[in-house]
Amino acid sequence: xxxxxxxxxxxxxxPSKEYDRSxxxxxxxxxxxKARVTSGARILSKFxxxxxxxxxxxxRLTHKNGFTLTDALTEERFPAxxxxxxxxxxxxxxxxLVKALAAEHEPDEKLWRxxxxxLIEGTTEPNTFLKLFGYDAHRTExxxxxxxxxxYFAVKTHTFWCASCSTRMPENTLLLx
Ligand SMILES: [Zn+2]
Numbered sequence: 001x002x003x004x005x006x007x008x009x010x011x012x013x014x015p016s017k018e019y020d021r022s023x024x025x026x027x028x029x030x031x032x033x034k035a036r037v038t039s040g041a042r043i044l045s046k047f048x049x050x051x052x053x054x055x056x057x058x059x060r061l062t063h064k065n066g067f068t069l070t071d072a073l074t075e076e077r078f079p080a081x082x083x084x085x086x087x088x089x090x091x092x093x094x095x096x097l098v099k100a101l102a103a104e105h106e107p108d109e110k111l112w113r114x115x116x117x118x119l120i121e122g123t124t125e126p127n128t129f130l131k132l133f134g135y136d137a138h139r140t141e142x143x144x145x146x147x148x149x150x151x152y153f154a155v156k157t158h159t160f161w162c163a164s165c166s167t168r169m170p171e172n173t174l175l176l177x
Pocket of ligand 1: 143144146163165
């Protein structure tokens, strides 16, 4: 069993089993990871203000059959991003991209710095981050009909879709880029 303390951007938090949650984190030291939040309502209510998506949170993790979150403390909530509807929308789409495309359990200093800088300034854009992952949205064709540029990215299949073809896809699997 190993303990880790690292800074993390909270990407999402989802129910997993009864009384449990699963939190997706992009961490400074360990890259993308999922951690269990266990032990029921009391601990969960203590942690939950620190596990808002987009928070920069210092987390303590234990590793044994996967990661378990054992402590969380908010360091930054990025008001420049949160207090502007457009910045907030862009940031939420960006962290969905990070969750889909970042390498698991591998630190990525460049991505980490770009994300923190963008969130501080309120300038996070999905397009910029697609480029960091090696895609160029402006030049990318729709994977279905070949039209350029494609305006949507499907996070599960890593495919690009134009507006008209995208109507065939479930909306919650697509990101506007
Ligand atoms: Zn198309």
